[in-house]
Amino acid sequence: xxxxxxxxxxxxxxxxxxxxxxxxxxxxxxxxxxxxxxxxxxxxxxxxxxxxxxxxxxxxxxxxxxxxxxxxxxxxxxxxxxxxxxxxxxxxxxxxxxxxxxxxxxxxxxxxxxxxxxxxxxxxxxxxxxxxxxxxxxxxxxxxxxxxxxxxxxxxxxxxxxxxxxxxxxxxxxxxxxxxxxxxxxxxxxxxxxxxxxxxxxxxxxxxxxxxxxxxxxxxxxxxxxxxxxxxxxxxxxxxxxxxxxxxxxxxxxxxxxxxx
Amino acid sequence: xxxxxxxxxxxxxxxxxxxxxxxxxxxxxxxxxxxxxxxxxxxxxxxxxxxxxxxxxxxxxxxxxxxxxxxxxxxxxxxxxxxxxxxxxxxxxxxxxxxxxxxxxxxxxxxxxxxxxxxxxxxxxxxxxxxxxxxxxxxxxxxxxxxxxxxxxxxxxxxxxxxxxxxxxxxxxxxxxxxxxxxxxxxxxxxxxxxxxxxxxxxxxxxxxxxxxxxxxxxxxxxxxxxxxxxxxxxxxxxxxxxxxxxxxxxxxxxxxxxxx
DNA sequence: ATCTCGACCGAACAACGTTCGATACATCGA
DNA sequence: TCGATGTATCGAACGTTGTTCGGTCGAGAT
Numbered sequence: 001x002x003x004x005x006x007x008x009x010x011x012x013x014x015x016x017x018x019x020x021x022x023x024x025x026x027x028x029x030x031x032x033x034x035x036x037x038x039x040x041x042x043x044x045x046x047x048x049x050x051x052x053x054x055x056x057x058x059x060x061x062x063x064x065x066x067x068x069x070x071x072x073x074x075x076x077x078x079x080x081x082x083x084x085x086x087x088x089x090x091x092x093x094x095x096x097x098x099x100x101x102x103x104x105x106x107x108x109x110x111x112x113x114x115x116x117x118x119x120x121x122x123x124x125x126x127x128x129x130x131x132x133x134x135x136x137x138x139x140x141x142x143x144x145x146x147x148x149x150x151x152x153x154x155x156x157x158x159x160x161x162x163x164x165x166x167x168x169x170x171x172x173x174x175x176x177x178x179x180x181x182x183x184x185x186x187x188x189x190x191x192x193x194x195x196x197x198x199x200x201x202x203x204x205x206x207x208x209x210x211x212x213x214x215x216x217x218x219x220x221x222x223x224x225x226x227x228x229x230x231x232x233x234x235x236x237x238x239x240x241x242x243x244x245x246x247x248x249x250x251x252x253x254x255x256x257x258x259x260x261x
Numbered sequence: 262x263x264x265x266x267x268x269x270x271x272x273x274x275x276x277x278x279x280x281x282x283x284x285x286x287x288x289x290x291x292x293x294x295x296x297x298x299x300x301x302x303x304x305x306x307x308x309x310x311x312x313x314x315x316x317x318x319x320x321x322x323x324x325x326x327x328x329x330x331x332x333x334x335x336x337x338x339x340x341x342x343x344x345x346x347x348x349x350x351x352x353x354x355x356x357x358x359x360x361x362x363x364x365x366x367x368x369x370x371x372x373x374x375x376x377x378x379x380x381x382x383x384x385x386x387x388x389x390x391x392x393x394x395x396x397x398x399x400x401x402x403x404x405x406x407x408x409x410x411x412x413x414x415x416x417x418x419x420x421x422x423x424x425x426x427x428x429x430x431x432x433x434x435x436x437x438x439x440x441x442x443x444x445x446x447x448x449x450x451x452x453x454x455x456x457x458x459x460x461x462x463x464x465x466x467x468x469x470x471x472x473x474x475x476x477x478x479x480x481x482x483x484x485x486x487x488x489x490x491x492x493x494x495x496x497x498x499x500x501x502x503x504x505x506x507x508x509x510x511x512x513x514x515x516x517x518x519x520x521x522x
Numbered sequence: 523a524t525c526t527c528g529a530c531c532g533a534a535c536a537a538c539g540t541t542c543g544a545t546a547c548a549t550c551g552a
Numbered sequence: 553t554c555g556a557t558g559t560a561t562c563g564a565a566c567g568t569t570g571t572t573c574g575g576t577c578g579a580g581a582t
Contacts, residue, residue, distance in 0.1 A: 173434015
């Protein structure tokens with residue numbers, strides 16, 4: 001009720017850094033923020049220390065101000081995260097402006113790989129991408145960007161809807177799975193990635209061979225796998241299926257749920 | 262240090278309910294727990310009220326005991342969630358015992374749909390499935406279950422590894438996207454699902470037609486979409502791609518990363 | 523009866539998200 | 553120049569959360 005509405009948060013830029021410190025008081029000099037600064041700070045903290053590191057107190061300290069001030073720009077932590085996620089998506093959308101390919105599916109592939117790269121380097125994104133509030137215009141823009149090449153293919157609207165949802169779902173799911181908080185031993189550099197994977201694979205190989213034939217079969221592949229390559233392999237399966245669908249003749253007769261508006 | 266190791270947590274069953282209440286004291290009678298009871302209670306609370314509802318105090322009250330007792334069975338909340346997730350996976354693995362199909366890809370499809378159904382009814386699962394600690398034996402069993410049909414196909418180990426990772430990643434990603442906390446108006450029943458989707462679609466249609474041609478194109482499909490159908494459509498694209506790969510001749514010459522042993 | 527040790531509990535702690543009332547500052551009309 | 557106004561910032565507090573600590577209960581062994 002008394003909290004600022006979801007609406008307001010006027011975007012103002014560049015005013016940060018005006019210090020006007022009071023001459024006599026022991027009180028901390030006032031600081032000026034901006035939505036840009038708040039979101040940028042949030043992203044910086046998320047990138048540095050992951051999801052747990054982002055607290056209002058940490059963000060306030062990062063900005064050099066007080067905790068309560070943040071609530072002027074953001075109604076609660078959920079909105080902070082949603083807006084921060086959309087904030088980094090803005091740069092992704094900007095970068096995808098150049099992407100073009102005579103082959104529509106090739107274009108989608110490029111867009112998906114770009115999204116994967118972003119989410120892989122920022123695992124916290126996965127959880128808040130598509131937090132379907134109205135606070136994420138760039139998420140929608142990306143959705144549009146991926147869907148547009150599909151308009152060039154002979155598909156029904158429903159097939160297009162399913163295709164985009166599948167591609168984005170696949171990217172997010174795989175990236176979330178892959179980008180899970182790596183156990184500290186990896187971050188310390190105390191254990192190399194190869195060794196970590198190798199040890200994990202050894203655990204798999206130690207399982208009963210009759211009960212886990214498949215796990216045994218892929219232990220080697222897992223031990224030497226590359227995340228991005230793994231992602232692209234799955235993506236190509238999905239896109240191969242999509243291409244097949246686009247080449248197949250459309251179903252005959254009136255289609256369910258098509259051409260209404 | 263003083264917390265119980267990740268190892269111990271001996272599984273004991275059925276002792277709950279022994280009350281032995283002290284005659285004179287105003288103190289609460291002692292209660293006996295078990296790992297089973299703790300995880301079952303956690304799952305019940307998660308199902309009822311979602312991820313936020315699961316607190317140590319709520320769980321303690323549900324069990325009729327004290328807060329600190331839970332830490333005898335579980336080192337921290339992360340482990341509680343990981344074990345709870347694996348706990349429900351146990352029933353999934355049990356149910357998949359019957360699944361069989363002469364067509365390997367048909368079998369995988371059935372398994373994927375089953376997983377989707379579970380995650381859709383328990384959205385909290387998505388985040389903690391594959392929290393690759395060693396605490397989730399059933400997660401691994403499911404992985405094995407999905408991968409086994411692939412042994413019947415003419416693929417490299419790497420291709421099998423990629424395929425399973427793609428299928429599971431797709432299921433989790435789509436389920437997580439779909440099963441996002443529905444806005445309260447839906448839970449209240451105050452707004453029907455159709456109306457909710459319709460209003461959302463109207464927002465899409467209100468966007469600029471030149472800037473968002475694709476969003477306009479799929480607005481109708483979105484307004485009438487069914488989550489499970491949407492999922493299955495994407496899954497079938499992925500599996501079609503996989504079938505194509507299985508039919509294609511294997512690459513010639515020594516394969517990278519294969520058969521090293 | 524006593525000892526032992528696995529299992530349980532109450533009470534406390536620090537950290538977190540959030541709120542409240544006070545207050546500084548820029549702007550503007552007089 | 554002055555005061556009024558509304559925007560933006562802040563310190564301090566509140567309730568809740570995960571987690572820890574020291575103590576205690578009680579079944580089975582001695």
